[in-house]
Amino acid sequence: MNITHHFDDATLMAYSAGSLPQGMALLVACHLHWCPHCRERSEQTDAIGGALLNQLAPTRLNDDALNAVLARLDEPEQEFASVKHDTVSSAAAAELPAPLAQMLGKPIDQLPWKRIGYGVRQLDLELDGPGATRLLRISPGVSVPHHTHGGNELTLILRGSYNDEIGRFCMGDVADLDDDVSHQPIVDTNEDCICLIATDAPLKFSGLMGRLVQPFIGL
Template sequence: MEQKITHHLTDEILMGYAAGTLPEAFNLMVATHVSLCDECRARVESYDAVGGAMLEEASEHDMALAPGSFAATMALIAGGAPEEIRTQHPQDAVLPQPLQDYAGGGIDSIKWRAVGMGVKQAILPTSKDASARLLYIPAGVAMPDHGHHGIEMTMVLQGAFQDDDDYFARGDVEVADSDLHHTPVADIHEDCICLAVTDAPLRFQGLLPKIAQRFARI
């Protein structure tokens, strides 16, 4: 049975995505999440419709749009490319299509780099205002206790993780800010693979995590 998504993106993030004001890494997170989440996809489409109506009203008063320009504009607002120029990859059981476009293929094509305690990561190419990475966390392993200088969004692609009283499975997104200090732990039943995006370095307390942070660029 398909896992029900219970942890969604906020309206603020979804509206920023529709308006084209988010960093590239955050756009990647939203596109990946809404490819699996009917609820958030419907909310994005509603914000797109509002933006489209505003563009149409403005064009009637200011100037006529060139043929096809409205569709192209809305595609840019949604963070995507016109259908005919998107790269299509074979369906992958772990990575949704938007994420495959950035990773260059499915999960088997990922070039992981060890960061300690069996945890591996693969940094994805995005603009410098925020970072995106895939994380591989062995079953039962806890991530180092940490806080945040900015926003961190973590979406589960495989397996699950526990964070205090919350449980995050495939498609779920944890949105953490400077108020949250936590120690996520991968579920013991399966290795956990996540997409994580941040707009500022994490805040670690221990000496070893601080040293590893310099090399892992987190």
């Protein structure tokens, strides 16, 4: 896999700090599974966060702080997905990054895709937190309507490729976009492009086609 598009430093810092919404954290974990370059960067941001914590002046805790921490240790660990499969098909494990394969349990072609028109199918992933997380499956030659973002949008390419105003994105690449970017991805090979997309706010579509599909894609 030849990955050429990576996360911004700010995204990796937010991931290290645990402040990303659940879907965006899932997407970062998936890219890290595939990308040694970002794994190394993520270890550095973890270290920076630890160093900053060490420099903070100590403050006095409430008397019950220790008990509160011990009680939280007994709570079940947060899962990325509301559905976590005990068995993951080998086909899913071969084509998907481990956190997503574990959550979906089956390969891409066996998922319950929902057709939303214009050569686009989607599968919503019901995760906690603000924004939305979904898989999009876009047919060759189809473009997603021109849109800007009310917040941040992360996209991870799982299969195929697309082109937009920023560049060409292939399997393993991430697009890390903030709210001042407007773009219109178009699938540029004869293979479906399948992406994992996580946002922390609804997308804003522009133009007539955008207004038509907004009820289906936007939240």
